[in-house]
Amino acid sequence: MILRLLAGSARGRLLLAIGLFLALALPWMIYPPIAMDIACWALFAVSVDLLLGFTGLLSFGHAAFWGSSAYVSGLLAVHVGLPFPVAVLGGALFAAVIAVPIGYLAVRLSGIYFAMVTLAFAQMIYFIANQWRDVTGGENGLQGIPREMFGVDLSDSFVFYYVGLPIVLLGLLLAWRIVRSPFGRVLVSIRDNPSRARALGYPVDRYRLLSFVLSAFLAGLAGGLFAISHGFASLQEVYWTTSGNAVMMVVLGGIGTLWGGVIGAALVVQLNDYLSTSEFDGIGIVTGSIFIVIVLVFRKGIWGTARDLLAPRLKRKRPGGAKSPGDDPAPAPAPDVNAPA
Amino acid sequence: MTTAPILTARGLAKEFRGFRAVDGVDLDVAEGKVHALVGPNGAGKTTLFNLLTGFLKPTTGRITVGGRDLTGKNPEQVARHGVARSFQITSLFPQMSARGHLELALASPTPLGWRFWRSDRLLARYRDRALELLDQVGLADHAEMPAGNLAYGRKRALELALALALDPKVLLLDEPTAGMGLEDVDRTVRLIQQVREGRTVVLVEHNMKVVSSLADQVTVLQHGQVLVEGPYAEIRHDPRVISAYLGDADVAH
Ligand SMILES: Nc1ncnc2c1ncn2[C@@H]1O[C@H](COP(=O)(O)OP(=O)(O)O)[C@@H](O)[C@H]1O
Ligand SMILES: [Mg+2]
Numbered sequence: 373m374i375l376r377l378l379a380g381s382a383r384g385r386l387l388l389a390i391g392l393f394l395a396l397a398l399p400w401m402i403y404p405p406i407a408m409d410i411a412c413w414a415l416f417a418v419s420v421d422l423l424l425g426f427t428g429l430l431s432f433g434h435a436a437f438w439g440s441s442a443y444v445s446g447l448l449a450v451h452v453g454l455p456f457p458v459a460v461l462g463g464a465l466f467a468a469v470i471a472v473p474i475g476y477l478a479v480r481l482s483g484i485y486f487a488m489v490t491l492a493f494a495q496m497i498y499f500i501a502n503q504w505r506d507v508t509g510g511e512n513g514l515q516g517i518p519r520e521m522f523g524v525d526l527s528d529s530f531v532f533y534y535v536g537l538p539i540v541l542l543g544l545l546l547a548w549r550i551v552r553s554p555f556g557r558v559l560v561s562i563r564d565n566p567s568r569a570r571a572l573g574y575p576v577d578r579y580r581l582l583s584f585v586l587s588a589f590l591a592g593l594a595g596g597l598f599a600i601s602h603g604f605a606s607l608q609e610v611y612w613t614t615s616g617n618a619v620m621m622v623v624l625g626g627i628g629t630l631w632g633g634v635i636g637a638a639l640v641v642q643l644n645d646y647l648s649t650s651e652f653d654g655i656g657i658v659t660g661s662i663f664i665v666i667v668l669v670f671r672k673g674i675w676g677t678a679r680d681l682l683a684p685r686l687k688r689k690r691p692g693g694a695k696s697p698g699d700d701p702a703p704a705p706a707p708d709v710n711a712p713a
Numbered sequence: 714m715t716t717a718p719i720l721t722a723r724g725l726a727k728e729f730r731g732f733r734a735v736d737g738v739d740l741d742v743a744e745g746k747v748h749a750l751v752g753p754n755g756a757g758k759t760t761l762f763n764l765l766t767g768f769l770k771p772t773t774g775r776i777t778v779g780g781r782d783l784t785g786k787n788p789e790q791v792a793r794h795g796v797a798r799s800f801q802i803t804s805l806f807p808q809m810s811a812r813g814h815l816e817l818a819l820a821s822p823t824p825l826g827w828r829f830w831r832s833d834r835l836l837a838r839y840r841d842r843a844l845e846l847l848d849q850v851g852l853a854d855h856a857e858m859p860a861g862n863l864a865y866g867r868k869r870a871l872e873l874a875l876a877l878a879l880d881p882k883v884l885l886l887d888e889p890t891a892g893m894g895l896e897d898v899d900r901t902v903r904l905i906q907q908v909r910e911g912r913t914v915v916l917v918e919h920n921m922k923v924v925s926s927l928a929d930q931v932t933v934l935q936h937g938q939v940l941v942e943g944p945y946a947e948i949r950h951d952p953r954v955i956s957a958y959l960g961d962a963d964v965a966h
Contacts, residue, residue: 564806
């Protein structure tokens with residue numbers, strides 16, 4: 373049923389099969405904790421793309437959701453002793469709840485102002501995490517998060533990967549569902565021409581807000597799982613560079629492609645791992661250079677460019693959409709014609 | 714006039730950094746009529762539309778629709794009160810098919826748009842009505858074409874179909890025939906004649922032939938103010954109107 377849902381075309385089914393195979397084979401090919409990192413960052417990047425690529429909003433503060441869920445999931449596991457999937461769900465719900473007031477204030481703005489406001493709120497969360505040592509452990513981070521479920525010890529990273537992966541897959545499924553829903557159709561129309569969407573009677577800000585909250589929930593799922601996987605939550609999780617990393621992964625993979633974020637995450641996490649084990653201390657320079665090259669050479673990101681090369685056979689008609697929402701990177705948002713600035 | 718106006722503006726003004734684009738406009742649009750707004754470029758017609766549809770907040774003045782005060786309401790609220798508009802500068806979703814546009818418009822009064830957990834195939838329930846509307850504006854053969862690829866005249870037709878899809882009480886059309894070929898103009902005039910049944914139409918139009926064949930009432934704007942108002946037959950010979958349009962052959966004869 374889910375397979376039918378996911379892949380209407382033969383090619384889609386093939387891609388799905390390859391993707392699932394790679395996801396299942398990953399801890400055989402690379403160090404399992406890194407495989408788990410890739411899975412978490414992939415979901416995080418996809419959550420950012422839901423906003424950036426499908427709603428037209430660049431959040432530069434998603435670390436607030438990833439990070440606060442990391443802390444809350446950790447606290448729930450440490451103090452309440454919840455099985456880890458429940459703790460992660462709790463963290464993600466917390467992220468969604470704090471996204472309501474942040475989103476409420478931010479979605480009225482667009483472009484760089486939206487990015488700045490989300491960044492400012494994320495910095496506030498960072499400040500709280502840093503100051504509230506009794507709870508968060510301050511600079512030491514929240515230590516000793518157990519990795520267990522119903523008394524079953526999951527400290528083996530290889531085993532944990534397979535127990536944690538379904539959370540990521542469910543998160544990705546939800547993201548895909550959102551993009552291919554009536555709601556997703558409205559989001560894309562808002563991205564492309566907010567004035568026109570308004571004139572049709574769609575309350576644009578409220579749609580943006582729900583998209584923001586859903587995106588925060590997905591980022592929270594990813595961040596919570598990340599903290600459980602590592603056994604601790606650190607300040608790094610709420611630091612602005614974490615937001616930046618997720619945006620970078622989306623741009624590398626391709627904005628508005630949804631799955632591009634997965635590719636971007638795999639690339640960046642692996643590269644960081646490779647560079648840090650090689651005791652090279654110019655990681656930022658190398659990732660930055662690769663970033664610039666990819667952005668310049670592949671304007672639509674890796675996934676977007678690969679898909680264009682495989683087109684037009686890959687393109688299938690979708691009901692109502694000449695192209696499906698996921699088939700094109702976000703164009704520059706149309707100017708608000710006839711509308712006030 | 715016996716019927717109460719369905720749309721009114723009182724002392725409506727909009728100031729852009731000290732420049733009054735709309736300057737104290739009083740307007741009464743009678744229910745069921747076609748009311749044309751004419752005037753030279755820059756007279757403030759589009760700005761007036763933006764005020765009436767909530768895209769701009771008036772500096773001063775009030776707006777009512779069906780006796781309800783809609784001053785300061787935002788565009789989506791105005792749309793929900795049965796006022797739909799088309800844009801002078803075509804405003805579409807370039808990657809979406811013509812049919813997709815109409816399905817989206819037809820779904821807008823329903824909560825379907827919020828269903829993020831359902832398949833977008835549900836929008837296909839509006840398919841038949843969407844195709845009907847496309848047929849009405851002569852776009853039946855272009856239902857699946859992305860709006861960005863449509864020829865100019867067809868984009869204008871899609872604009873019109875979108876406004877019609879909302880089944881509004883009041884239809885505001887900003888230069889619906891601008892840039893159209895003669896044939897398309899004729900079809901659009903016939904279409905407006907057809908859809909005016911049961912609704913009120915406010916029309917910004919430069920083509921005086923269109924105005925004369927459609928409008929019951931004409932308001933002439935100049936410098937953001939109402940210059941003259943009356944039936945077309947009366948205002949067309951008004952010397953003030955002729956001088957406002959000086960050089961514009963359409964009105965001069
Ligand atoms: N957003 C705006 N900011 C500043 N000036 C504007 C704005 N919109 C319109 N104007 C000015 O207001 C005047 C009326 O414009 P408009 O309403 O578009 O006229 P019309 O539609 O009658 O041609 C013009 O001089 C125009 O330059
Ligand atoms: Mg105009």
